[in-house]
Amino acid sequence: MLPDSAPLSAATATSPAEEVLTVEHVSKSFGDNHVLQDFSLTLHRGENLVVLGKSGSGKSVLIKCIIGLLPVDAGRITVLGQEVGALGHDELDQLRTKVGFLFQSNALYDSMTVRENLLFPLRRHWMADRRGQEESMVMQALDDVGLVETIDKMPAELSGGQRKRIALARTLIIPPEIILYDEPTTGLDPITAREISQLIREVQQKYTTSSIIISHDMNCVRLTADRVALLVEGRCYAEGTFQELQQLDDPIVREFFV
Numbered sequence: 379m380l381p382d383s384a385p386l387s388a389a390t391a392t393s394p395a396e397e398v399l400t401v402e403h404v405s406k407s408f409g410d411n412h413v414l415q416d417f418s419l420t421l422h423r424g425e426n427l428v429v430l431g432k433s434g435s436g437k438s439v440l441i442k443c444i445i446g447l448l449p450v451d452a453g454r455i456t457v458l459g460q461e462v463g464a465l466g467h468d469e470l471d472q473l474r475t476k477v478g479f480l481f482q483s484n485a486l487y488d489s490m491t492v493r494e495n496l497l498f499p500l501r502r503h504w505m506a507d508r509r510g511q512e513e514s515m516v517m518q519a520l521d522d523v524g525l526v527e528t529i530d531k532m533p534a535e536l537s538g539g540q541r542k543r544i545a546l547a548r549t550l551i552i553p554p555e556i557i558l559y560d561e562p563t564t565g566l567d568p569i570t571a572r573e574i575s576q577l578i579r580e581v582q583q584k585y586t587t588s589s590i591i592i593s594h595d596m597n598c599v600r601l602t603a604d605r606v607a608l609l610v611e612g613r614c615y616a617e618g619t620f621q622e623l624q625q626l627d628d629p630i631v632r633e634f635f636v
């Protein structure tokens with residue numbers, strides 16, 4: 379059991395940036411399984427925050443709580459100024475247009491072409507002011523991920539890395555303010571994983587998105603993170619830049635960096 383204390387902070391003081399997402403003292407249990415216990419973190423505008431944790435530590439549960447797919451037992455989550463737990467179905471749906479989510483499974487529709495997969499969010503969140511621009515929006519999103527030539531292909535014809543890129547293109551087609559990446563490099567070979575990590579950085583720079591990236595791939599963490607929060611036994615155990623955490627002497631932190 380960890381001592382009941384504030385997270386180890388390796389971060390040096392910087393000027394305060396706008397908070398776009400806060401998780402405050404959140405707890406979430408399934409029966410006796412206390413997954414999140416008084417967990418807190420803050421995402422600032424324009425930053426990539428990686429939540430690093432072992433398998434089964436609660437990273438996916440955290441993401442699901444953030445987007446309102448799971449209710450929290452205690453605490454509060456605020457996204458772009460709105461308290462997630464207080465939102466009704468329609469308000470949550472509206473908020474989700476500003477929060478892109480890249481599923482671990484990519485969640486592409488196998489029976490649809492790449493074009494149709496990308497058109498799907500546009501049709502779901504119909505935007506009258508964008509009428510007639512759908513095709514150029516699809517092309518722009520595909521260009522952002524370097525896969526314009528796949529527009530008429532089926533997902534089954536694509537490699538794992540290409541499917542991940544198309545899933546990201548679908549997230550970008552209505553440019554989100556926040557992107558939540560669930561294990562973006564899992565199941566990919568090291569070279570493709572590196573390319574996806576670099577793409578995450580490119581997207582951050584081009585769209586000035588703020589992102590939470592959950593991962594246990596240390597190369598992905600090193601390449602994408604402006605800041606890392608360590609999820610251990612349900613709590614934010616330590617936070618800081620990759621290099622700062624890497625230099626900490628704490629044995630629990632060291633386990634991640636060997």
Ligand SMILES: Nc1ncnc2c1ncn2[C@@H]1O[C@H](COP(=O)(O)OP(=O)(O)OP(=O)(O)O)[C@@H](O)[C@H]1O
Nearest residue numbers: 408411413431432433434435436437438439440594
């Ligand atoms: N809907 C659910 N009902 C019951 N238990 C759940 C549910 N969702 C998650 N859990 C439990 O919560 C714990 C954390 O699961 P979670 O999927 O968040 O881990 P993770 O850190 O994302 O792991 P991985 O890196 O392996 O994906 C696990 O013990 C899991 O069994």
